[in-house]
Each structure stands twice: as structure tokens, then as C-alpha cells.
Amino acid sequence: MQVQIETAPFDKLSPDALAFFCFEPDTTETHDPEIAQQSGWLPDLRESGEFTGKLYEIAILHRPQGTAAKRLVVIGGGKREKFSSIEARNSSGALVRALKSKGVRSIALALDTHPAEFVTAAVEGAILGAWDADKYKSDPKAKEKPLDSFAIAIPGSKAGEFQPALRRGEIIAESQNLTRDLVNEPANRLTPAALVEAAKQMAAAAGLECETLDRDAMAKLGMGALLGVSQGSANPPFLIVLKYQPGAQRKTGDHLALVGKGVTFDTGGVSIKPSEGMEKMKYDMAGAAAVIGAMRAIADLKPAVPVTGYVPTVENMVGGNAQRPGDIVTALSGKTVEVLNTDAEGRLILADAITYAKRNGATHLVDAATLTGAIVVALGHYNVGAFTNNEAFLGRVLAASRTAGEKTWQLPMDDEYKDYLKSAFADLPNIGGRYGGSITAAWFLREFADPTPWVHLDIAGTAWLDDGRAWLSKGPTGVAVRSFVQLALDWQASR
Ligand code: BES
Numbered sequence: 001m002q003v004q005i006e007t008a009p010f011d012k013l014s015p016d017a018l019a020f021f022c023f024e025p026d027t028t029e030t031h032d033p034e035i036a037q038q039s040g041w042l043p044d045l046r047e048s049g050e051f052t053g054k055l056y057e058i059a060i061l062h063r064p065q066g067t068a069a070k071r072l073v074v075i076g077g078g079k080r081e082k083f084s085s086i087e088a089r090n091s092s093g094a095l096v097r098a099l100k101s102k103g104v105r106s107i108a109l110a111l112d113t114h115p116a117e118f119v120t121a122a123v124e125g126a127i128l129g130a131w132d133a134d135k136y137k138s139d140p141k142a143k144e145k146p147l148d149s150f151a152i153a154i155p156g157s158k159a160g161e162f163q164p165a166l167r168r169g170e171i172i173a174e175s176q177n178l179t180r181d182l183v184n185e186p187a188n189r190l191t192p193a194a195l196v197e198a199a200k201q202m203a204a205a206a207g208l209e210c211e212t213l214d215r216d217a218m219a220k221l222g223m224g225a226l227l228g229v230s231q232g233s234a235n236p237p238f239l240i241v242l243k244y245q246p247g248a249q250r251k252t253g254d255h256l257a258l259v260g261k262g263v264t265f266d267t268g269g270v271s272i273k274p275s276e277g278m279e280k281m282k283y284d285m286a287g288a289a290a291v292i293g294a295m296r297a298i299a300d301l302k303p304a305v306p307v308t309g310y311v312p313t314v315e316n317m318v319g320g321n322a323q324r325p326g327d328i329v330t331a332l333s334g335k336t337v338e339v340l341n342t343d344a345e346g347r348l349i350l351a352d353a354i355t356y357a358k359r360n361g362a363t364h365l366v367d368a369a370t371l372t373g374a375i376v377v378a379l380g381h382y383n384v385g386a387f388t389n390n391e392a393f394l395g396r397v398l399a400a401s402r403t404a405g406e407k408t409w410q411l412p413m414d415d416e417y418k419d420y421l422k423s424a425f426a427d428l429p430n431i432g433g434r435y436g437g438s439i440t441a442a443w444f445l446r447e448f449a450d451p452t453p454w455v456h457l458d459i460a461g462t463a464w465l466d467d468g469r470a471w472l473s474k475g476p477t478g479v480a481v482r483s484f485v486q487l488a489l490d491w492q493a494s495r
């Protein structure tokens with residue numbers, strides 16, 4: 001799908017569909033665009049009650065007057081004063097999804113009075129909305145046909161004026177779609193080794209350095225927590241390291257590390273999961289995929305801070321050599337861990353990746369992980385759960401998430417919760433008690449992250465949609481990519 005800016009007047013455009021936002025009407029003002037009024041169509045539509053301007057509502061007029069476009073489309077923007085870049089992103093996605101299934105191949109979306117961040121958001125929305133989880137459907141009828149082109153129409157704007165905003169939206173959304181492609185892959189195809197290949201390919205194309213540690217290298221270092229998880233699988237584990245260094249503009253001694261949970265399949269191990277719904281555990285590498293996607297965008301957008309992505313990747317299987325409940329492993333940090341439940345594996349691989357990141361110079365850590373079912377209970381499918389050992393750093397991560405339009409909500413980490421983590425035989429157990437499961441998981445990670453400023457994002461509830469939304473296909477969402485990228489771009493020296 002070609003994405004571009006159109007600077008010509010609306011009547012000079014001839015896409016399959018020319019789309020406008022219309023807002024929920026108030027009594028004093030009408031926001032209906034001139035061209036839609038010219039056709040005399042919108043008042044009738046409003047009067048009939050078929051279109052009220054509600055968010056994401058869509059109405060289509062064929063062969064409109066006063067334009068060469070084949071269709072005029074109005075899309076509801078909701079209340080005008082509530083229309084932010086989040087609504088711009090989502091409506092743009094909803095527009096693409098609604099029209100592509102109707103055979104529309106080219107869209108121009110009018111965005112005449114909006115600032116550059118709306119252009120970025122609308123471009124992101126369109127590219128994200130165009131994505132579908134239909135790679136493995138062989139019948140072309142079962143596949144969504146992609147659009148040829150999507151334009152933002154800003155009549156009278158200078159050629160090139162909004163190009164950087166468009167380009168930025170393109171880079172971010174394509175990177176987020178790379179993340180979704182990876183998460184969508186089934187676990188028979190996307191093994192840890194295949195994830196290494198995907199990361200290497202991305203790195204080569206983006207101009208990043210990529211190193212991998214294999215099982216022997218990790219054994220030499222003493223990554224007992226990570227290796228314990230992987231030992232039941234015939235597919236060997238890896239730790240992927242992706243490095244971005246800014247050029248001459250480097251200003252700070254900071255070094256941001258992004259760490260992503262890369263369990264390519266989570267059976268639960270010997271503490272096996274129920275078979276119902278287990279197929280979804282192919283998305284247990286969504287944190288890893290988010291780091292890989294974010295590093296791609298970072299390579300292109302070149303923030304001022306060095307960023308390294310750490311991706312521990314394993315398969316959590318049952319087998320003759322699998323880890324048992326009660327096993328005690330020694331993590332890279334030297335701490336011993338009693339593995340009371342082999343299904344709490346994400347924290348074990350992250351513990352060693354976090355220690356490794358610290359040893360390699362990370363001054364700030366952010367991890368993303370499909371870590372706990374408990375976060376789905378707590379926050380549902382709408383908010384990422386956030387945890388920290390440093391409120392100031394979390395403030396920056398939350399601000400970045402807000403800018404990026406990824407809802408994120410802090411959960412508490414009072415010292416009391418740490419007492420849930422008591423092992424009779426080792427330094428730490430890998431699970432707490434029955435309650436506060438997402439918090440004890442975060443506390444486990446914190447035992448390895450401290451004292452480095454660290455934020456943990458639990459994306460178990462937000463990385464996968466069982467039902468699609470108007471603006472997003474069902475399946476992988478690519479959550480955390482935009483927050484990661486925004487955090488790096490917003491970076492100001494903190495010491
Ligand atoms: N990968 C799961 C968490 C998960 C659950 C992700 C649902 C996505 C959707 C994780 O490894 C896990 O199994 N966690 C356990 C921890 C428990 C054993 C303490 C859980 O949440 O049940």
C-alpha cells in the first residue's frame with residue numbers, strides 16, 4: 001500500500017473513496033465539510049438517523065457531485081473536543097478496514113486542519129488497519145485484498161511539509177506490523193532459531209548490529225534460570241542482542257535496554273497448562289517481537305540515546321529432560337531459584353536477560369512480557385500493566401505510552417508484596433501465593449533489576465485480540481512497539 005500526502009484541492013482528487021471526518025453535531029456549529037454539504041447529502045443522512053457522527057461510524061455515498069472521487073465517505077469522529085491523535089489513528093484504521101472489504105483500492109482521507117501528529121497517527125492507523133492475520137489462508141477469497149494507495153489530503157499544504165510526519169508514521173506502523181507478523185507465526189514455524197533468523201534479517205536490513213548467544217555460550221556465563229526453562233525442548237535456546245548507537249548527536253551517558261520475553265511456545269512444562277486455549281501460547285513471544293519491531297523503527301528514526309534490545313528466546317516444553325517442580329537453578333546473578341511451577345517460566349528467562357543487560361552497560365531497563373494471566377484478570381484487554389522500582393522513570397514511560405496511544409496503567413509494588421516470595425530451600429521461589437500474581441511476578445524481576453531504574457510492562461492482556469476491533473484485525477496487536485520507540489525518541493539526558 002502506497003502512502004502519500006495530497007496537496008491538491010478536493011475536487012481535483014479521484015480516489016475510489018474520498019473520506020471526511022464528521023463530528024457529533026452540536027446546536028451551535030456544524031462541522032460538516034463543504035464538499036459533503038455541496039452534494040446536499042449529509043443533512044439528509046443526519047436527519048434519517050443513519051449517520052450521527054458517532055466515533056468510527058461510516059456512511060458511503062456513490063457518485064457524489066463536485067468531486068472526481070468514486071465515493072464520498074463520512075467517518076464519525078465522535079465529539080470534536082475529544083478527538084485526539086488516538087481517535088485519528090483508530091478511525092483511519094476503521095476506515096481502511098471497512099472499505100477494503102468493499103473492493104475500494106484507493107482512499108484519500110481529508111485532514112485539513114490537523115497538526116503533524118495527526119498525520120502520523122492517521123498513517124499509522126491506515127497501515128495497522130490494513131494488516132490481517134490471513135497469511136496461511138490459501139483460498140484468495142478468504143484473504144483480504146490490500147489497498148493500492150492511501151493518501152492524506154491536506155489541500156493547500158506545501159509539498160513536502162507533512163512528509164516527515166508521514167514517513168514517521170510509516171516507519172512505526174510497518175515496524176509494528178513486523179512485530180505482528182512474528183507473533184502470528186505458529187510455533188512449529190517460529191522456533192527460537194527462527195526468531196534469531198528474523199532478528200538477523202531485520203538487523204541487516206536496518207543497519208543494526210546483531211549478536212546471538214547460543215546454549216554453550218549461555219552455559220559458560222551461568223544463565224541457569226534461562227537454560228532450565230529450555231532444557232525440555234528439542235529446539236535450542238538463544239539470547240539475541242540488537243544494538244543501536246546514535247551518531248554524532250550522542251549527548252548522554254545513558255544506555256537504554258529493551259528486554260522482551262521470547263517464549264515461542266508455552267505448554268507450561270511439567271506444570272502443564274489445560275489443553276483448552278493452549279494454542280494461543282504461540283503469542284508468548286510477543287514481548288520479544290515488540291523489541292525486534294521497536295529496534296527496527298529506532299534504527300530508522302535515530303533517537304539520541306544508545307538502545308540495545310535483549311531477546312531471550314526458548315520453548316517451554318514437557319519432555320524427558322524437562323525441568324521439574326522443585327528444581328533449584330542458579331541464575332546469572334548468582335541468586336538461586338526454586339522452580340515451584342514450571343509454567344512461571346517467563347520471569348526465569350527475563351531474570352538472566354536483565355542481569356546480562358546490566359552487565360553490558362544498561363543504565364535504564366524496560367521489559368515487555370506476556371507474563372501473567374493475572375494481568376488479564378486485573379486490567380482486561382485494554383491496558384498494559386506497568387511496574388517499576390523508580391517512579392520518575394515510570395513517569396517517562398507512561399508519558400511516552402500516552403503520546404503513542406498505548407494505554408498503560410501502573411500497579412503497586414509495595415514492599416509487603418515481596419513477602420509473598422519465600423522459598424524454604426533457595427534464595428527465591430519462582431511463584432508467589434494465590435493472590436497478586438502479576439505483582440509477585442514483577443517483584444521476582446525486580447530482584448534482578450535493582451538498583452537499575454526499571455519498568456516492566458505486562459502485555460499478556462493486550463498483545464492478542466480474540467475478537468478484532470473496527471480498526472484492528474483479530475490476533476496480534478503489536479502492543480509496546482510504539483511506547484518503546486516514543487520513549488527512545490523522547491530521551492533527555494538524565495545524568
Ligand atoms: N505465558 C503465561 C502467561 C499468559 C497467560 C500469557 C495468559 C498470555 C495469556 C505465563 O508463562 C504463565 O503461564 N504464567 C502463569 C504464572 C503462574 C504459574 C504463577 C499464570 O499466569 O498462570
Ligand code: ZN
Binds near residue numbers: 342343344345346
Ligand atoms: Zn507459563
Ligand code: ZN
Binds near residue numbers: 345370
Ligand atoms: Zn509464558
